[in-house]
Amino acid sequence: MAAESWKDVLKSARKTALIHDDKRKVHYLFTDGSEMAEEYDLRTDELILRKWRRRSTLGGQGPWEVEVGESHSPQVLSGEPDLLKENISNPIFMRKDTKTSFQWRVRNLPYPKEVYTISLEAADRSCVIRTSNKKYYKKFIVPDLDRCKLPLESSALTYTHANNTLIVSYKKPKEILDFEQELLKELKKLKATKEDDNDCRTQ
Amino acid sequence: HLRQMASTKVPEVRDITKIERIGAHSHIRGLGLDDALEARQVSQGMVGQLASRRAAGLILEMIKDGHIAGRAVLIAGQPGTGKTAIAMGVAQALGQDTPFCALAGSEIFSLEMSKTEALSQSFRKAIAVRIKEETEIIEGEVVEIQIDRPATGTGAKVGKLTLKTTEMETIYDLGNKMIESLSKERVQAGDVITIDKATGKISKLGRSFTRARDYDAMGAQTQFVQCPEGELQKRKEVVHTVTLHEIDVINSRTQGFLALFSGDTGEIKSEVREQINAKVSEWREEGKAEIIPGVLFIDEVHMLDIECFSFLNRALESDLSPVLIMATNRGITRIRGTNYQSPHGIPIDMLDRLLIIATTPYTEKEMRQILKIRCEEEDVELSEEAHTVLTRIGMETSLRYAIQLISTAGLVCRKRRATQVQVEDIKRVYSLFLDESRSSQYMKEYQDSFLFNETQATQMDTS
Numbered sequence: 001m002a003a004e005s006w007k008d009v010l011k012s013a014r015k016t017a018l019i020h021d022d023k024r025k026v027h028y029l030f031t032d033g034s035e036m037a038e039e040y041d042l043r044t045d046e047l048i049l050r051k052w053r054r055r056s057t058l059g060g061q062g063p064w065e066v067e068v069g070e071s072h073s074p075q076v077l078s079g080e081p082d083l084l085k086e087n088i089s090n091p092i093f094m095r096k097d098t099k100t101s102f103q104w105r106v107r108n109l110p111y112p113k114e115v116y117t118i119s120l121e122a123a124d125r126s127c128v129i130r131t132s133n134k135k136y137y138k139k140f141i142v143p144d145l146d147r148c149k150l151p152l153e154s155s156a157l158t159y160t161h162a163n164n165t166l167i168v169s170y171k172k173p174k175e176i177l178d179f180e181q182e183l184l185k186e187l188k189k190l191k192a193t194k195e196d197d198n199d200c201r202t203q
Numbered sequence: 204h205l206r207q208m209a210s211t212k213v214p215e216v217r218d219i220t221k222i223e224r225i226g227a228h229s230h231i232r233g234l235g236l237d238d239a240l241e242a243r244q245v246s247q248g249m250v251g252q253l254a255s256r257r258a259a260g261l262i263l264e265m266i267k268d269g270h271i272a273g274r275a276v277l278i279a280g281q282p283g284t285g286k287t288a289i290a291m292g293v294a295q296a297l298g299q300d301t302p303f304c305a306l307a308g309s310e311i312f313s314l315e316m317s318k319t320e321a322l323s324q325s326f327r328k329a330i331a332v333r334i335k336e337e338t339e340i341i342e343g344e345v346v347e348i349q350i351d352r353p354a355t356g357t358g359a360k361v362g363k364l365t366l367k368t369t370e371m372e373t374i375y376d377l378g379n380k381m382i383e384s385l386s387k388e389r390v391q392a393g394d395v396i397t398i399d400k401a402t403g404k405i406s407k408l409g410r411s412f413t414r415a416r417d418y419d420a421m422g423a424q425t426q427f428v429q430c431p432e433g434e435l436q437k438r439k440e441v442v443h444t445v446t447l448h449e450i451d452v453i454n455s456r457t458q459g460f461l462a463l464f465s466g467d468t469g470e471i472k473s474e475v476r477e478q479i480n481a482k483v484s485e486w487r488e489e490g491k492a493e494i495i496p497g498v499l500f501i502d503e504v505h506m507l508d509i510e511c512f513s514f515l516n517r518a519l520e521s522d523l524s525p526v527l528i529m530a531t532n533r534g535i536t537r538i539r540g541t542n543y544q545s546p547h548g549i550p551i552d553m554l555d556r557l558l559i560i561a562t563t564p565y566t567e568k569e570m571r572q573i574l575k576i577r578c579e580e581e582d583v584e585l586s587e588e589a590h591t592v593l594t595r596i597g598m599e600t601s602l603r604y605a606i607q608l609i610s611t612a613g614l615v616c617r618k619r620r621a622t623q624v625q626v627e628d629i630k631r632v633y634s635l636f637l638d639e640s641r642s643s644q645y646m647k648e649y650q651d652s653f654l655f656n657e658t659q660a661t662q663m664d665t666s
Binding site: 083 | 450453
């Protein structure tokens with residue numbers, strides 16, 4: 001199966017699990033020093049958050065990069081708040097998956113549905129959102145498919161627009177569904193420490 | 204109308220560009236050598252010392268080649284003969300990309316750090332690595348800049364910047380720093396700019412072609428560029444020059460909340476250094492990085508003690524060692540930390556490794572020339588006679604004293620609303636400020652009337 005190598009990488013990673021706030025939080029430390037953190041809803045088993053932290057070329061620790069879910073910190077572009085940040089009125093792009101599909105939401109997009117075109121670029125394996133009024137453009141990849149080396153199918157791609165939000169969905173292929181099931185089973189086997197906020201001792 | 208607002212506001216903030224202060228060696232721009240490495244009598248702020256400058260020029264070539272590591276040079280000479288000036292000249296001639304780390308011998312004696320750690324750090328500050336790194340930039344055409352000042356005139360400014368590509372448009376909120384640099388760069392609507400996300404550095408690429416119709420409004424040298432395509436935020440590979448010390452620091456920072464308890468001493472673990480050395484040589488072998496050995500300049504080197512010298516001896520043997528330039532104004536003196544006397548206060552085994560450049564006192568003509576250069580640097584106009592008098596003073600007292608008199612005489616002259624410093628101004632400041640020998644003379648004469656003079660029988664050891 002194509003997903004083999006990514007599975008091996010996951011297996012070799014040092015995993016720590018923690019149940020907190022009705023979420024199963026898993027931390028992966030990979031052999032190259034990069035880290036991945038995931039949060040799953042305890043009841044629905046849905047992936048709420050996945051973020052990455054990679055080492056920079058010189059060995060420094062980069063910031064957390066959110067792959068799935070909402071980043072809670074405001075979008076400051078750099079460590080210094082004195083520089084610049086995106087205005088809150090700009091479109092906000094985020095990924096929020098469902099059980100059966102990868103899903104991207106772009107909030108703050110007030111234009112009607114006809115404005116948007118969504119296409120797949122085979123050359124660099126990416127999806128592109130274009131607007132005919134030239135106000136918004138976004139190129140993004142589906143890292144899950146890349147990691148498992150699966151092809152992109154334009155038939156799996158759909159989109160809707162409502163409440164100033166553009167929702168792009170990509171139906172998860174069977175391989176991914178199987179893989180996620182298996183991963184979840186493995187994660188549930190991990191011994192998770194239960195953390196209680198009230199029980200925070202000083203030592 | 205918003206656009207107009209922005210453009211009318213720009214001249215007001217233009218004076219933000221900082222003026223550099225005038226330092227003792229700020230007039231030096233290089234070693235003043237010709238292509239054959241012969242020293243020109245007066246060039247790039249350097250005067251005289253032809254032989255030493257030529258010698259320094261040879262060392263400079265060696266450094267530029269970058270093949271030879273771990274050589275050490277000693278510049279020895281009387282006070283005020285241009286030792287530091289030569290070192291500064293080397294630094295200037297090396298340019299921006301070659302690391303040059305200057306410190307005074309006494310700087311390494313600190314309570315926070317051991318002497319050898321301080322020396323290791325300076326060694327590593329003097330070696331740089333050129334490496335490709337990916338950084339995120341924002342590249343787009345400026346649609347509009349809007350900067351609002353609070354009505355009271357004080358408090359933080361608020362600003363908005365709208366950028367676009369051929370495909371999209373984004374509004375950014377500007378911080379104070381960003382507002383300043385935008386006005387410093389005189390960014391206007393229609394400019395195509397890039398902003399480095401990490402540092403906030405702005406570079407102007409040119410004017411957008413769509414603005415070509417307002418051509419007559421700008422200079423003929425204005426470059427026109429296409430409006431960028433695609434997304435505003437891009438990843439770009441840029442070549443960075445970082446010193447080994449900077450890489451050490453990046454990699455030794457204690458992470459997370461543990462940093463609160465670690466009691467940071469500023470010392471870097473030797474394992475971290477070894478790891479980084481291994482990594483750097485790996486990069487070099489893979490062709491990913493290039494090592495630039497730079498220069499470590501230790502002024503007043505006689506202030507180092509025997510332990511430091513033995514450390515230097517060892518450190519110079521490493522293949523990741525910079526070229527070491529030291530300067531001293533001492534003759535035969537005690538080596539710190541021992542009871543032995545040695546030339547320049549440097550142990551013989553260390554001296555044996557050194558190439559020694561000697562500087563000699565300036566002639567009257569050279570002194571005159573240097574004073575002239577300093578007058579230009581400090582923006583003081585001197586009459587011919589005043590210049591002669593000042594040179595005389597310089598010959599009889601010291602060059603440093605004469606240089607001190609330039610700015611003070613300049614002030615006296617300005618107070619009497621004149622533009623050119625005359626002999627009287629020089630006389631005035633000469634009588635107001637004592638030089639070293641007159642001060643000593645005065646001391647000898649009036650010793651008895653000073654406080655605590657009865658206890659001064661034992662002489663202090665100042666070395």
